[in-house]
Amino acid sequence: MKALLAACVLLLAGCAAPPTMRAGGGTGERAGGGPTIVSLNPCTDAILAEVADAGQILAISHYSHDPRATSMPLAQARRFRATGGTVEEVLALDPDIVVGSTFMAPATRAAFDRLGIQVETMGIANTVEDSMAQVRRLAELSGHPSRGDALVARIETALARASTDKSPVAAVLWQPDGIVPGESELVSDLMRRTGFSNQTAAHGMGQADYLSLEHLLADPPAVLLVAGDERGQQHPALAALSSTRRATFDPSLLYCGGPTIERAAGRLAEIRRGAA
Numbered sequence: 001m002k003a004l005l006a007a008c009v010l011l012l013a014g015c016a017a018p019p020t021m022r023a024g025g026g027t028g029e030r031a032g033g034g035p036t037i038v039s040l041n042p043c044t045d046a047i048l049a050e051v052a053d054a055g056q057i058l059a060i061s062h063y064s065h066d067p068r069a070t071s072m073p074l075a076q077a078r079r080f081r082a083t084g085g086t087v088e089e090v091l092a093l094d095p096d097i098v099v100g101s102t103f104m105a106p107a108t109r110a111a112f113d114r115l116g117i118q119v120e121t122m123g124i125a126n127t128v129e130d131s132m133a134q135v136r137r138l139a140e141l142s143g144h145p146s147r148g149d150a151l152v153a154r155i156e157t158a159l160a161r162a163s164t165d166k167s168p169v170a171a172v173l174w175q176p177d178g179i180v181p182g183e184s185e186l187v188s189d190l191m192r193r194t195g196f197s198n199q200t201a202a203h204g205m206g207q208a209d210y211l212s213l214e215h216l217l218a219d220p221p222a223v224l225l226v227a228g229d230e231r232g233q234q235h236p237a238l239a240a241l242s243s244t245r246r247a248t249f250d251p252s253l254l255y256c257g258g259p260t261i262e263r264a265a266g267r268l269a270e271i272r273r274g275a276a
Contacts, residue, residue: 034143035096035118040085043256044099044122046072047135049080050151050259052142058093059083071256087111097141127189128159131257151259158262159193162269168197169275172221174211176228176251182207187254190261194268196223213237223275225249247271 037052038059039045045060049072062084063069064077083089087108090098098112102123112119120141125131132152139148171191173181180200181188185207188198199221200211213232216224220241226233227249238246249271253264 035141036094037097037099037142038083038090038093038095040083040090040098040100040104041122042069042071043101043125043258043260044134044138045077045080046256046260047138047151047258048099048142049076051135051139051144051147053144054079056142058095059089061085068251071252071260087115090117091115099138099141125186125257126184127186128155128193128257128261131155131186131261135258154259155261158265162194162265162272164195164269164272166195168192168195169223169272170199170202170221171196171223171225172199172211172216173225173249174216174228174233175254176230178210178212178228178230178232179208180205180211181254182209186257186261187264190264190268194265195272196268217241220244223247223271225271227251227254245271245275247274 034053034056036058037048037056039048039057040061042061042063045064048057048060057080059081060077060083062082064072064080065074065082067074070077081093083093085100085108090112095117097118097120099120099122100108102121104119104121109119109121120137122134122137123130125134132155135151135155136145136148139145139151173187173191175181181198182205183198183201188201191198199219200209203219205211213235217237217240221244224238224241224244224246225248226246228251238244249267250263253260253267
């Protein structure tokens with residue numbers, strides 16, 4: 001492995017223009033004076049696309065190029081190179097900073113440390129406040145803190161527009177694979193802020209618990225948010241729930257914060273107004 005990495009470095013050194021110095025003392029090509037970045041996480045991909053210069057982002061995660069996994073518009077994601085996240089791929093790009101999740105494999109993290117590449121990890125944002133803190137951190141890392149403040153202001157405005165003083169409506173969010181969210185997930189926080197109560201959580205179901213069609217039919221909510229295409233989620237029997245309003249919810253709005261919050265809040269507010 002060491003021999004392969006050394007060969008990659010020599011090959012790059014022979015083909016590339018003379019690099020500028022990294023802030024930490026290593027070498028890395030800069031874009032517009034800010035650090036160059038490789039993102040290995042679809043949630044940080046979407047935030048960095050908003051707060052960093054396009055030239056700073058050397059690559060985003062391959063998940064953001066996948067329609068089933070991205071949290072950002074595909075057209076936006078495909079403006080950037082994608083990487084599978086291997087050490088060899090990242091090394092070939094020679095970034096100043098690698099941004100990944102807290103679930104990054106210890107061996108991968110150790111390899112980046114040995115190579116002198118700064119690594120920043122982001123955990124799962126379980127609340128709006130968690131997400132806004134990540135926005136500000138990534139904006140600071142990219143050298144554009146004011147852009148982080150601007151994105152946070154947009155999120156706050158979207159949430160203010162989506163809020164309601166009406167009584168919460170009992171809702172079920174039926175996710176891909178027939179599972180439901182727990183109370184500690186970001187999407188549950190957004191539901192609360194936009195006038196919904198999580199019926200499955202109130203009945204003792206937790207994160208990623210499976211909700212069967214039979215269970216749903218026996219205890220239907222006022223609003224059913226369908227974010228999957230499982231067989232049960234499209235079953236004709238759902239049409240018999242005359243007191244339940246059904247609405248589709250894009251799965252790309254489920255898992256990430258940052259700019260995704262704007263779109264998710266807007267969609268939830270639209271559904272809440274219809275439920276009134």
